[in-house]
Amino acid sequence: MKLHLAAGDGRNRFTGYGDGYVAVNGQRYDHSLVITPDAIHESWRVDGFASLSIKHIKFVLDLKPEIVILGTGASQRFPAPVLILEFATARIGLEVMATPAACRTYNILLAEGRAVIAALLLN
Secondary structure, three states, X not given: OEOOOOOOOOOOOEEEEEOOEEEEOOEXXXXXXXXXXXXXXXXXXXXXXXXXXXXXHHHHHOXXXXXXXXXXXXXXXXXXXXXXXXXXXXXXXXXXXXXXXXXXXXXXXXXXXXXXXXXXXXX
């Protein structure tokens, strides 16, 4: 699916997504990554949902978001309770959804001016 860019203010927005990829500001990515309004963290490499760990969660939490949208691939899957607890302890909101829904939700929250981060699993 192709999304249309609503504003050219320099912030990172999802402009498309499909089977195994997302596009941010027209640039295609085919691996797990973290998107903030100001940065694209390609170093957040998670080799699939089963390998999501505390280390990956702490990386996201260190970015100090208000809310994190966790895209879990083609379908919604909830992480282990110990990982969800990290968000609650840090008092940071967590929404878990399939990656396509995560892209759409991130764009909406970004447009509302929220301090949002999208952490996406693509495989």
